[in-house]
Amino acid sequence: SQTIHQWPATLVQPVGSPLSLECTVEGTSNPNLYWYRQAAGRGLQLLFYSVGIGQISSEVPQNLSASRPQDRQFILSSKKLLLSDSGFYLCAGVKDRASYEQYFGPGTRLTVT
Amino acid sequence: DAKTTQPNSMESNEEEPVHLPCNHSTISGTDYIHWYRQLPSQGPEYVIHGLTSNVNNRMASLAIAEDRKSSTLILHRATLRDAAVYYCILRRNYGQNFVFGPGTRLSVLP
Numbered sequence: 383s384q385t386i387h388q389w390p391a392t393l394v395q396p397v398g399s400p401l402s403l404e405c406t407v408e409g410t411s412n413p414n415l416y417w418y419r420q421a422a423g424r425g426l427q428l429l430f431y432s433v434g435i436g437q438i439s440s441e442v443p444q445n446l447s448a449s450r451p452q453d454r455q456f457i458l459s460s461k462k463l464l465l466s467d468s469g470f471y472l473c474a475g476v477k478d479r480a481s482y483e484q485y486f487g488p489g490t491r492l493t494v495t
Numbered sequence: 496d497a498k499t500t501q502p503n504s505m506e507s508n509e510e511e512p513v514h515l516p517c518n519h520s521t522i523s524g525t526d527y528i529h530w531y532r533q534l535p536s537q538g539p540e541y542v543i544h545g546l547t548s549n550v551n552n553r554m555a556s557l558a559i560a561e562d563r564k565s566s567t568l569i570l571h572r573a574t575l576r577d578a579a580v581y582y583c584i585l586r587r588n589y590g591q592n593f594v595f596g597p598g599t600r601l602s603v604l605p
Binding site: 386481482 | 537593597
């Protein structure tokens, strides 16, 4: 079965510090991968998606960037965090490109202080 | 992307059926209707999806209106574990992404 791994589970970072969140996928190859952010009490906002190595599409202009250096690795980064970057960050993959059923990782709760 | 509207919250009693509505009046012919749910402090979980015909799986049923401008997620017997936020989402065929709205928060009363 396909599994998304994310770490860390929680993170507290000061304003202006860099960020790197890693997502790895197990049990599949060449998956579509997604980064979402969820503010407290809100729905999910799609940040980036990737259909393959080195291919990144950005959905909203922001303080963040994404990279896909390997087939099963998707990284979310920031050079300088803002208070508004706080939230619950979720990585997701697609099981197959027929149903586009998404499966999600456990998430990282980021608090920027 | 076509938009969906859902009630902010709903309540149900345990072991009773629950019908969660979703309006998508601007749906296009190639949009699939997906439902996900999210338990507290967890990532969303796939529930069901469909295009035109009603769909059933082990978790739920999806009833799609004939004009496809609305759909209903049916939980046949609600349990306490079904308490979650339920998202109705449209995905364009060959589209790469999903737009999650605020969803419906379902409370299940014992």
